[in-house]
Amino acid sequence: MLGRSxxxxxxxxxxxxxxxxxxxxxxAGFRMALTRGNTVASDEWRSVLVTLGMDDGYTGDMSxxxxxxxxxxxxxxxxxxxxxxxxxxxxxxxxxTAITREVWEVTxxxxxxxxxxxxxxxxxxxxxxxxxxxxxxxxxxRGAMEGTMLRNDIFNFARIGTHLERxxxxxxxxxxxxxxxxxxxxxxxxxxxxxxxEMVLRSVAGERAFRWLHAGALDPKGIAxxxxxxxRFPRSLTYCLRKLTSNMEWLCRDYHQExxxxxxxxxxxxxxxKTTITDIFEHGLHEFITEFLATNRLVADAxxxxxxxxx
Amino acid sequence: xxxxxxxxxxxxxxxxxxxxxxxxxxxxxxxxxxxKWLEKQGKNAxxxxxxxxxxxxxxxxxxxxxRLIPFDMIPRxxxxxxxxxxxxxxxxxxxxxNAFLHDLYHKREIVKAGKLPERLLAQNExxxxxxxGFTPPGGVYTHIVGIDLVRTGPDDFMVLEDNAxxxxxxxxxxENRETMMxxxxxxxxxxxVQPVSDYxxxxxxxxxxxxxxxxxxxxxxxxxxxxxxxYNSAYYEHAFLADQMGAELVEAADLRVVDGRVxxxxxxxxxxxxxxxxxVDDNFLDPLTYNPDSMLGVAGIMDVYRSGGITIANAxxxxxxxxxxxxxxxxxxxxxxxxxxxxxxxxxxxRCSEADALAYVLDHLPELVVxxxxxxxxxxxxxxxxxxxxxxxxxxxxxxxxxxxxxxxPTLSLSTVxxxxxxxxxxxxxxxxxxxxxxxxxxNITPGGLTRVALKKGSLVVNSSQGGGTKDSWxxxx
Numbered sequence: 210m211l212g213r214s215x216x217x218x219x220x221x222x223x224x225x226x227x228x229x230x231x232x233x234x235x236x237a238g239f240r241m242a243l244t245r246g247n248t249v250a251s252d253e254w255r256s257v258l259v260t261l262g263m264d265d266g267y268t269g270d271m272s273x274x275x276x277x278x279x280x281x282x283x284x285x286x287x288x289x290x291x292x293x294x295x296x297x298x299x300x301x302x303x304x305x306t307a308i309t310r311e312v313w314e315v316t317x318x319x320x321x322x323x324x325x326x327x328x329x330x331x332x333x334x335x336x337x338x339x340x341x342x343x344x345x346x347x348x349x350x351r352g353a354m355e356g357t358m359l360r361n362d363i364f365n366f367a368r369i370g371t372h373l374e375r376x377x378x379x380x381x382x383x384x385x386x387x388x389x390x391x392x393x394x395x396x397x398x399x400x401x402x403x404x405x406x407e408m409v410l411r412s413v414a415g416e417r418a419f420r421w422l423h424a425g426a427l428d429p430k431g432i433a434x435x436x437x438x439x440x441r442f443p444r445s446l447t448y449c450l451r452k453l454t455s456n457m458e459w460l461c462r463d464y465h466q467e468x469x470x471x472x473x474x475x476x477x478x479x480x481x482x483k484t485t486i487t488d489i490f491e492h493g494l495h496e497f498i499t500e501f502l503a504t505n506r507l508v509a510d511a512x513x514x515x516x517x518x519x520x
Numbered sequence: 521x522x523x524x525x526x527x528x529x530x531x532x533x534x535x536x537x538x539x540x541x542x543x544x545x546x547x548x549x550x551x552x553x554x555x556k557w558l559e560k561q562g563k564n565a566x567x568x569x570x571x572x573x574x575x576x577x578x579x580x581x582x583x584x585x586x587r588l589i590p591f592d593m594i595p596r597x598x599x600x601x602x603x604x605x606x607x608x609x610x611x612x613x614x615x616x617x618n619a620f621l622h623d624l625y626h627k628r629e630i631v632k633a634g635k636l637p638e639r640l641l642a643q644n645e646x647x648x649x650x651x652x653g654f655t656p657p658g659g660v661y662t663h664i665v666g667i668d669l670v671r672t673g674p675d676d677f678m679v680l681e682d683n684a685x686x687x688x689x690x691x692x693x694x695e696n697r698e699t700m701m702x703x704x705x706x707x708x709x710x711x712x713v714q715p716v717s718d719y720x721x722x723x724x725x726x727x728x729x730x731x732x733x734x735x736x737x738x739x740x741x742x743x744x745x746x747x748x749x750x751y752n753s754a755y756y757e758h759a760f761l762a763d764q765m766g767a768e769l770v771e772a773a774d775l776r777v778v779d780g781r782v783x784x785x786x787x788x789x790x791x792x793x794x795x796x797x798x799x800v801d802d803n804f805l806d807p808l809t810y811n812p813d814s815m816l817g818v819a820g821i822m823d824v825y826r827s828g829g830i831t832i833a834n835a836x837x838x839x840x841x842x843x844x845x846x847x848x849x850x851x852x853x854x855x856x857x858x859x860x861x862x863x864x865x866x867x868x869x870x871r872c873s874e875a876d877a878l879a880y881v882l883d884h885l886p887e888l889v890v891x892x893x894x895x896x897x898x899x900x901x902x903x904x905x906x907x908x909x910x911x912x913x914x915x916x917x918x919x920x921x922x923x924x925x926x927x928x929x930p931t932l933s934l935s936t937v938x939x940x941x942x943x944x945x946x947x948x949x950x951x952x953x954x955x956x957x958x959x960x961x962x963x964n965i966t967p968g969g970l971t972r973v974a975l976k977k978g979s980l981v982v983n984s985s986q987g988g989g990t991k992d993s994w995x996x997x998x
Contacts, residue, residue, distance in 0.1 A: 211774050212785045302573065302750050305759035306769045310572070317573050362787060464788055516787040520773070 214304045215366045216518035221300035221308075221316070222370030228293040229347035230378040232340045234260060235277055237412035239336055242273045245404060253408065260385045260412075263288050274333055281339065282327040290343060291327050294320045309357040312350065319346035362463060365456045366516070372456065373509055376449035377502065379436055382412055384498040390429040406432055413444040433494065434486040446501065450478040457512070470511030477504050528933040529673050530947050531596070542597045542996065545711040549704075550594075555944070561703045562593050562940060568702070574695050574756055590989035591696060592939040593703065596950060596971040600714075600998040606669070606677055606954070607965045609863035612854060614665050614956050614963055617684055617841050619857035621661040625651045625837065635852045640845050643924075645894065646685075648802060648837035650809060654826055656835040658730035658960040663797070663833035664723070665956040666690075666969075670867070671935035678865045678932075679850070680951065684834060684841040686799055689970040689990075690955050691757035694719060694764075696970075696992040712997035714967040719955065720764030722966070726959040727765075727795045733828035734781060734794065741794035743767035744784060746775075748800055748816045758799050767797070777820040782830045795831040796821075802836050844893040844927045845871060868930060872923040881928040882919070885912050888928045890919065903980070905931050934980055937991065939973060949974045951982050952993060967995035 238257045242250035251271040258264040258276065266286065269275040282291045298320040301313055308316075322342065331339050358364045383390070389405040406427050410416040419427075419435050440447045457471045489497045513519070532543045539547045566588065569575075575586035598606070623629050624647075630636045641647050666687030668680045697716050701708055724743060731741035747758035749771050762769035770793075774784045783790035798805065804814040806822040824830050840846060846853075848869040854862040870877035872890075881888060890902040902915040919926055936947035954969035971991040972982035982988040 210787050211768055211770065212787050213771070213774050214768075215787045299750065302755075302759070305573075306763040306767075313573065314571050318571050321570065366787075517785050517789070520785060 210307060210362055212517035212519070214307045214363070215516050216513065217300045217304035218307055218363055218367045219370040219512075219518070221297050221304065222367040223374040224293045224297035224300065225316075225347055225350055226371050226374040227378070228290045228297065229344060230375070231261060231280060231288075231290050231293070232343040232347075233414060234382070234412045235280060235336075236340045236344075237408045239273065239277070239340070240411060241404060241408050249404075256385050260381050261288060262381070274330075277336060278330050281331055291323055294323050294346075307363045309353070311353040311357045315346075315349045315353045319350065322346070362460060365459050368456045369453060369512065372449045372453040373505060375444055376446055376453065377505055379413055379444050379446055379449070380498050380501050380505070382409060383433070383436060384495065384502070387494045387498065390433045390494065402429075403427055409436070415442060415444060418442055430486060430490070433489070437489065438481070438484070438486060447481055450474070450481055453508075454478040460516075468511070468515045470508050470515055473504070473511065474508050477501075477508075528949065529671060529676075529935040531671070531935050531937045531950075532945075532947075542599045542602070545996075546595060546597060546707070549707050549710050558593065558940060559942065565591055565593060565699050565703055568699060569695075572695070574691070589692065589984045590975060591699065592973055592975070592989050592991050593700070594938050594940050594945065595700065595992045595994045596937045596952070596973075597994045597996065598968070599996050603714075603967055603995040605863070607967075609677070610667055610954055610956055610965055611963050612858055612860060612863050613667065613679065613682070613850070614662065614958060616850075616854040616857045617665065617682060618659075618661050618958060620853050621684075621835070621838055621841060622655065622659065623857070624840065626653065626655075630853065630856050633856065635856050636846075636849050640843070640849075641840070644840055644843060644846075646802070646837070646839035646843060650822055650826070651835070651837040656730070657732045657828070657831045660730050660833075660958050660960060661835045661838045662841070662958055663727060663730060663835075664690075665958065666953045667864075667956065669864070669952045669954070670932055671950075671952070672933055673935075676865070677952075678867050679847075680867055680932075681844075682841055682847060682850070683953070685839040686801070686834065687953070687955065688754045688757055688799075689953055689972075690719060691760040692990050693955065693966070693968065693970045693993065694760075696990055697968075700992045711994075714995045714997050716966050716968050719966050720761060722957055722964050723761065723797075724765040724767070726957040726964065727797055727831070727833055729959040729961055730831050730833065731794045732831045734792070734830070738794070742792065743795050743797065744770045744793045746770055746772075746796055746798040746800055748772075748804075752799075754799065761797070768793075772800075772814075772816050772818060775818045775821075777818065777824055780824060780827065780829055782818055782821050782824050793830060795833060797833045802839055805832070805836060844869075844891055845873065845924075848927055867932060870928040872919060872926040872928060877928075878919075878923045881926075882916065884928075885916060887931060889931050890915065890926050890928045892925055893927055894925075903931065931980070934982075937971070937973065939975065939989075939991075946977070948977070949980050949982065950991070968993035 234257050238253050241253040250273060254271050254273060254276045255264065258267055267279060269279055279286055280289055283289050286292060298316055301308060301316040305313055326339055326342060354367060386409050389402065406429060407416060409432060410419050413436065415435065419432065423431055435442060435445065437446045439445045440451060442448055454474050457474055461467045461471050532540060534540055569588050569591060575588055620630065624641065631638050662684040664687060666683035666689065668683065669677050670680045671677050693716055727743055728741050731738065735741040743765060745758055745762040745767050747755060747769055749755065759769055768784060770784050776783055778790045781792035782796065783792050800816045803810040804816040806817050806819065807814045808819045809822040821830065825832055848871050850866050851862050870881050872878045872881055881890065886904045888904045892900045902912065904912065934949040934951060937950045938945035939948045950971050950973045952969050952971050955966050957964040971993040972984065972988045973991050974980060974982045975987060975989045
């Protein structure tokens with residue numbers, strides 16, 4: 210396959226994943242705003258911006274409607290859901306011959322639907338619906354990929370994009386929220402805390418899974434362990450790294466060439482496999498996340514170079 | 521828009537309003553459908569086109585916008601017998617075109633025989649000196665040809681234009697059929713239509729049969745489609761054809777000459793391409809040989825080509841056959857190379873380079889269509905009957921200043937085929953572009969082609985860039 214196509218499908222998958230993650234974060238923030246006071250809500254909105262790395266570019270007020278509209282459809286905001294869906298669609302169009310008709314159509318349709326849905330500012334009353342549509346779209350594209358695409362290098366590049374982006378997202382959420390998960394925080398156990406924890410879980414669609422695994426009990430260490438180390442949860446760091454490693458391993462096998470990026474990735478994944486949550490807290494949750502994000506970036510760059518994404 | 525005051529030939533109904541045999545089966549089916557339901561299906565079809573992304577990009581005002589070419593659900597129908605005769609004529613014409621191109625770049629027998637004035641070649645930009653003395657792999661110049669036909673009577677098909685450069689529109693031929701079959705499956709069980717779906721496979725086979733010496737007889741030569749990129753007006757078609765052929769869709773940025781071959785940058789390294797179906801014009805193909813600013817081509821590809829390292833389809837320099845001054849000599853060209861009388865007629869053409877013709881044209885501008893010899897796409901032309909006095913006067917000035925640059929033709933009364941409107945069926949003018957594949961093993965003509973239709977009542981302009989639509993084109997099974 211063309212290096213440019215690998216690059217295109219990798220980014221198509223990343224943009225789709227990022228659009229979905231943004232919608233989940235907005236959903237969690239929205240819920241927080243509905244159930245808590247204004248001050249808490251505006252703190253939450255700020256942390257949503259920080260998590261997405263978009264606090265610098267944002268100049269509007271810290272109200273829910275302003276921020277949600279900026280993140281969904283802000284003019285000139287290249288990180289908005291609409292821009293990302295457009296970027297995903299442009300990439301899909303560029304790699305049209307590398308994806309199936311189903312994958313292309315559902316991506317194209319999603320973009321068309323979103324364009325009309327986000328043609329005007331979204332009212333608070335419609336926000337739930339809009340976010341729901343975005344999540345469904347992500348699910349449809351994933352379904353089309355899983356159901357129709359050949360399991361070849363093209364597919365693996367797409368999955369690598371998805372897992373890298375997802376790992377990044379979960380890690381960034383943890384990075385912004387790590388303080389509420391620290392056992393040393395003074396106000397552990399307050400009502401606000403519970404809400405914060407639930408927000409973290411909701412933003413990675415993990416609230417149900419966590420409840421189910423922990424019989425409804427919320428505790429910060431448990432949540433951190435769940436999001437970082439529970440290999441059963443598809444948005445945990447361990448899960449993403451394992452998948453990433455296996456996608457990369459697949460490529461090395463198929464190409465008869467073990468790359469430096471793969472060795473780095475395998476090592477990171479193996480290391481995480483031997484780590485306990487106590488280790489992480491002792492080392493420092495924030496430090497752990499910072500290192501994790503840095504390795505992720507290195508791997509992404511190495512993949513682009515190894516597989517000639519650009520000249 | 522030109523209005524048809526002269527009555528034109530309607531392909532569905534005869535002068536008494538009786539349904540012609542070609543449409544008998546379809547009409548019977550049509551009468552049994554509810555107009556409301558048909559209207560709904562028409563809307564559905566549009567949604568399908570949007571969803572699949574069958575769009576063309578617009579240049580100019582709404583640059584970057586993707587538009588749909590309107591699709592009309594009433595098929596254009598040709599009988600098996602009509603088609604047989606047409607395809608004999610097309611076959612003959614395309615054989616002559618290839619022989620002509622070969623002669624043009626070699627001995628120029630036709631000029632020596634006094635059948636074609638040399639000046640038409642000498643001053644022609646589409647003529648490429650790099651091609652002189654070189655024979656493309658397999659001896660094929662025009663791997664893909666689109667012949668634009670118009671009909672003026674029951675037995676009168678005429679060639680309006682030859683498209684030997686990079687004819688487009690074949691994806692619409694294929695998608696229109698797919699859409700019709702999806703919308704009206706029962707219709708195709710009632711009326712037997714010759715299939716078109718084999719085109720992409722035939723194209724791949726045909727291109728593979730022209731592999732260059734460097735492919736060393738490989739039974740699966742590496743094919744690639746070269747596109748200017750996603751913002752090109754025909755990008756959808758480029759992607760569609762590459763996809764259907766299982767070929768890579770490459771852009772200039774993917775290509776480079778490595779060790780005497782044109783290679784594409786793959787995830788595994790540089791990989792040589794054997795046959796390149798390029799959808800990029802000659803003058804952008806190689807910045808070393810032609811336009812040095814071209815970002816769409818590959819530096820050095822012409823050298824690789826000439827040394828047998830790659831096949832370029834269509835061959836560089838074939839564009840000269842699209843020239844309208846050359847066109848006017850097609851009857852002579854066909855006869856010269858095939859030794860037969862041309863089966864398909866040309867539209868009568870005045871060459872303004874000739875004094876008598878120019879005098880006639882200047883006297884009759886309000887009733888003629890005047891075209892630039894190198895123009896295409898319906899631009900830069902005068903349609904006398906619909907132009908104002910001022911427009912005609914302005915055009916006359918240009919014509920007098922540079923008569924060699926123009927040809928003139930009568931305003932033809934193109935045949936009509938009904939389109940679907942809310943008020944029922946209504947006749948509109950059409951043309952037809954059959955697609956022809958040439959390989960060393962012979963000529964393959966897909967039954968049917970692309971019917972373009974002027975959607976505005978009375979209009980004779982069928983170009984999609986100017987408000988034309990398309991129709992599924994049927995050739996009935998024997």
